Amino acid sequence: MAENPTPDATRPGHALELRGVSKTYGTTHALRAVDLDAAWGRVLVLFGHNGAGKSTLLRVAAALVKPTAGSVTTAGFDADGNAGRVRAATGYAGHGSLLYDDLTPEENLRFYARLHGVPDPKERAAEVLRDVGAERWAHRRVRGLSNGMQKRVAIARALLHRPALLLLDEPDSGLDVQGQAFVDTVVRAVADGGGAVVFSAHDPARGLASADDFAVLRGGRIAAHGETGSTTPDEIAALLSAPAEAA
Amino acid sequence: MTTADPSPTTGGAGAWRLGLLLVAGVLVLIDMYLIFGYAPTERSMGIVQRLFYFHVPVILTSFLSFALAAVGSVLYLVRRNRAWDRLAYASAEVGVVFFTSAIITGAVWAKPVWNTWWVWDANGTLTFVLWLIFIGYLMVRAYAPDAERGRRWSAVTAIIGAATVPFVYMAADWWGGLHPERVTGPGAQGSLEREMLLTLLFSFVTFIVLFAALIAERYALRSDEDAIEELRLAAA
Amino acid sequence: MRETLRAALTIYAKDVRLELRTRETLFSVLAFALVVAFIFTFAFEPSPQLIASIGPGIVWVAYIFTAVLGMNRTFLLEHERGTLDGLRLAPVPREALYLGKLLSVVTLLVTVEALMLPAFLVLYDLSLFNVWFIAIAVAATVGIAAVGTLFSAIAVHTRAREVLLPILFLPVALPLLIGAVTGSREALDGEGWSGMGGWLQLIVAFDIVFLVLSSLVFEYVLEE
Numbered sequence: 001m002a003e004n005p006t007p008d009a010t011r012p013g014h015a016l017e018l019r020g021v022s023k024t025y026g027t028t029h030a031l032r033a034v035d036l037d038a039a040w041g042r043v044l045v046l047f048g049h050n051g052a053g054k055s056t057l058l059r060v061a062a063a064l065v066k067p068t069a070g071s072v073t074t075a076g077f078d079a080d081g082n083a084g085r086v087r088a089a090t091g092y093a094g095h096g097s098l099l100y101d102d103l104t105p106e107e108n109l110r111f112y113a114r115l116h117g118v119p120d121p122k123e124r125a126a127e128v129l130r131d132v133g134a135e136r137w138a139h140r141r142v143r144g145l146s147n148g149m150q151k152r153v154a155i156a157r158a159l160l161h162r163p164a165l166l167l168l169d170e171p172d173s174g175l176d177v178q179g180q181a182f183v184d185t186v187v188r189a190v191a192d193g194g195g196a197v198v199f200s201a202h203d204p205a206r207g208l209a210s211a212d213d214f215a216v217l218r219g220g221r222i223a224a225h226g227e228t229g230s231t232t233p234d235e236i237a238a239l240l241s242a243p244a245e246a247a
Numbered sequence: 248m249t250t251a252d253p254s255p256t257t258g259g260a261g262a263w264r265l266g267l268l269l270v271a272g273v274l275v276l277i278d279m280y281l282i283f284g285y286a287p288t289e290r291s292m293g294i295v296q297r298l299f300y301f302h303v304p305v306i307l308t309s310f311l312s313f314a315l316a317a318v319g320s321v322l323y324l325v326r327r328n329r330a331w332d333r334l335a336y337a338s339a340e341v342g343v344v345f346f347t348s349a350i351i352t353g354a355v356w357a358k359p360v361w362n363t364w365w366v367w368d369a370n371g372t373l374t375f376v377l378w379l380i381f382i383g384y385l386m387v388r389a390y391a392p393d394a395e396r397g398r399r400w401s402a403v404t405a406i407i408g409a410a411t412v413p414f415v416y417m418a419a420d421w422w423g424g425l426h427p428e429r430v431t432g433p434g435a436q437g438s439l440e441r442e443m444l445l446t447l448l449f450s451f452v453t454f455i456v457l458f459a460a461l462i463a464e465r466y467a468l469r470s471d472e473d474a475i476e477e478l479r480l481a482a483a
Numbered sequence: 484m485r486e487t488l489r490a491a492l493t494i495y496a497k498d499v500r501l502e503l504r505t506r507e508t509l510f511s512v513l514a515f516a517l518v519v520a521f522i523f524t525f526a527f528e529p530s531p532q533l534i535a536s537i538g539p540g541i542v543w544v545a546y547i548f549t550a551v552l553g554m555n556r557t558f559l560l561e562h563e564r565g566t567l568d569g570l571r572l573a574p575v576p577r578e579a580l581y582l583g584k585l586l587s588v589v590t591l592l593v594t595v596e597a598l599m600l601p602a603f604l605v606l607y608d609l610s611l612f613n614v615w616f617i618a619i620a621v622a623a624t625v626g627i628a629a630v631g632t633l634f635s636a637i638a639v640h641t642r643a644r645e646v647l648l649p650i651l652f653l654p655v656a657l658p659l660l661i662g663a664v665t666g667s668r669e670a671l672d673g674e675g676w677s678g679m680g681g682w683l684q685l686i687v688a689f690d691i692v693f694l695v696l697s698s699l700v701f702e703y704v705l706e707e
Contacts, residue, residue, distance in 0.1 A: 098568055
């Protein structure tokens with residue numbers, strides 16, 4: 001677990017491979033037989049309405065949720081039986097900040113760095129805080145930080161252990177233009193370093209601009225996917241607003 | 248009753264279950280006759296002693312239901328086969344009914360005989376604890392955010408419950424040993440008359456068959472429910 | 484194994500730091516324990532003879548209800564802000580998460596129990612400053628936390644969490660309660676090891692069985 005997977009664009013296989021992945025909660029489908037790949041060195045954006053399965057897909061990829069059926073290979077590890085390795089290779093930031101309100105960003109990051117077995121937690125925490133531009137707030141309680149700043153620290157948390165695959169669930173939400181630019185920088189840095197990023201987005205134009213590949217989820221299925229150059233924001237918007245049966 | 252029943256439990260299995268229920272029904276009738284018509288009235292305890300023929304076999308089958316639920320739960324967690332969960336769930340449902348009857352018959356019997364509603368010896372305490380654990384088992388399923396977690400959490404509840412059995416037994420036994428007025432169970436009443444023993448043995452068989460029939464019914468119902476859930480999933 | 488322990492201690496240190504900063508849980512749980520102990524004063528009209536026989540019962544009923552409240556809070560705090568996901572994302576064995584929370588619960592409960600000792604002295608003239616009583620109390624608290632930490636991880640995700648934890652926890656913890664009450668009475672009667680040794684052994688055996696079993700099944704509780 002202590003190994004820190006160094007992002008490497010030449011590594012074989014995909015950063016993320018979903019094969020026939022389904023997840024059901026009672027009698028509702030969150031994901032239905034999803035096949036999806038995310039390539040090393042590239043950024044994949046997921047579009048879809050609320051409830052389309054974006055969050056579930058990201059949580060499955062992060063080994064937070066066990067799929068009902070299908071296989072998930074994350075950073076070369078089959079999630080079934082290698083959950084620890086998958087967790088070490090992925091960084092995940094979801095809707096909640098996963099931060100403790102009454103600790104400072106620095107304490108939060110030091111705690112998570114230690115939990116992830118990062119060699120020098122204190123040093124690393126300071127480093128990522130600098131990277132996300134939050135060092136000025138490092139020693140105030142999270143409770144008192146603005147939403148945007150919490151979001152930055154939450155992303156810093158996901159980057160602590162230098163994950164090969166970064167998973168971000170709607171990183172743009174609640175961020176101003178400056179914050180969105182920051183997310184773009186982080187995402188690009190991970191991909192350029194040979195890693196891979198999968199993130200979900202609401203706004204087609206923003207999402208396409210930041211990514212190399214896209215996939216559209218509807219009712220738990222992949223309705224469309226391809227390279228971002230092969231589509232337009234209007235096409236994505238049309239796909240999203242089309243009646244469900246047409247998918 | 249619809250003509251086209253898609254459930255997988257009809258046909259041969261359904262007939263088999265119906266047969267088991269009928270056998271259980273006949274056995275119950277014969278058992279009633281033996282208890283009230285054949286077995287002699289016990290001298291010191293009187294008519295209430297006849298409850299003994301219900302109470303003891305019901306307690307035994309209650310414990311059996313808990314053992315089944317625990318085994319089913321372990322196998323479900325290890326194998327992730329829903330059939331084991333259905334067995335555990337059916338055992339818990341039938342078990343709650345049997346434990347409740349055991350507690351009621353025990354109380355009605357104990358009151359006139361020992362002038363107390365419940366005897367807190369090892370068996371009495373264990374009966375109560377397992378009844379409560381089964382109630383917890385069913386509540387976990389009812390309140391879980393989704394059925395999948397309900398199945399896993401209730402299995403954990405049954406396993407933890409099973410692990411506490413020897414501790415409850417020992418603790419209650421030692422604790423009871425500190426109370427000199429403690430009464431011993433019915434086994435200490437001296438040797439049973441031949442007719443009494445026969446009736447008791449027959450009661451054991453009756454309740455075990457009845458228990459099996461009820462488990463089979465609930466298991467089949469759960470199978471149907473799982474099948475319906477799958478159909479609804481496929482249609483959704 | 485070493486890694487499990489390291490991760491558990493990391494979580495534990497985080498909980499201690501959080502609690503020292505907010506002091507929310509300790510004080511609310513302690514206040515509850517005081518109220519329970521106080522209410523009993525009027526339920527029984529305690530005389531010295533009565534306290535000699537039911538004193539340990541009062542102490543343990545107060546302790547165990549307090550434990551239910553405290554354990555419910557421990558996971559609730561992780562659940563409310565979703566930080567439980569943060570723990571689940573860590574590449575450490577699931578047992579480590581269980582052990583870390585268990586250590587926090589034991590520390591919280593032992594602290595509250597210790598702070599309650601003067602209260603029992605004042606309210607009931609019941610002196611619990613006795614080595615054997617303390618041994619029983621610590622051992623029983625480990626058992627309480629072993630079962631309670633597991634069940635509160637289940638209860639926190641349900642709609643009926645306040646009710647579900649005691650319903651699941653109390654029946655399983657009954658042997659602990661019996662052992663703690665009876666063993667404490669023997670200890671306070673000055674019986675020493677000959678009187679309460681058997682009870683202490685029963686409690687320690689309970690602790691070991693449920694620590695091992697709970698860490699094994701904890702992964703099934705956390706899985707989504």
